[in-house]
Amino acid sequence: MGRTKEERVHDVFESISKEYDRMNGIISFKQHNMWRKDTMKKMAVEKGATALDICCGTADWTMTLAEAVGEKGQVTGVDFSENMLTVGREKIRKINATNVTLKWGNAMALPFDDNYFDYVTIGFGLRNVPDYLQVLREMHRVVKPGGLAVCLETSQPTMPIFKQAYWLYFKYVMPLFGKIFAKSYAEYSWLQESSRHFPGKKELKQLFFDAGFTSVNYKSYSGGAVASHFATK
Secondary structure (H helix, E strand, C coil), X not given: CCCCHHHHXXXXXXXXXXXXXXHHHHHCCCHHHHHHHHHHHHHCCCCCCEXXXXXXXXXXXXXXXXXXXXXXXXXXXXXXXXXXXHXXXXXXXXXXXXXXXXXXXXXXXXXXXXXXXXXXXXXXXXXXCCCHHHHHHHHHHHEEEEEEEEEEEXXXXXXXXXXXXXXHHHHHHHHHHHXXXXXXXXXXXXXXXXXXXXXXXXXXXXXXXXXXXXXEEEEEEHHHCEEEEXXXX
């Protein structure tokens, strides 16, 4: 009997946690920092706010949010891979960020009250969950009325020649990078598989509406290979 998507994803991130940050930079040609920086600029996070970073992994976006909300704000990162959280906690300890908490949790059933956070983010994690809509519903549930939910994620490029090149890179080159730099060919093959089946920008926008959000916009990056969606409750 085959493993569930949730079990596969958990095993992948448990095994690549120590190489995850380095591989992110290699795979995205260090563009991931630029995508997140521009997304944060558009979010215009307010000082003193509360924020939740879902599927926080090694806590890069979590720490960026913590810097944005300032000492009077509070940021929580949630992930279901303890190994990824261990890496994240060490990074937070090094910068002595006192307004950040990392905890184990499942994006499909967030351990928080309704209408709790000013901002809820998920970065390169939605494609890995068993049910996209359920996670978006959970994001809608825990964000305050008037609050902002943001998803930064791989998307489906639409430019003809770039589209073919992108998928060739994802299918063959990225797993090879994984094998060379992280000794994890199978794990990085899984990451391209999860991206290939992820909804395009317009489809994901509709899923945000289906989850209950009233206003949804998106911005594409890198020829449509990546997109940020901004949804208001």
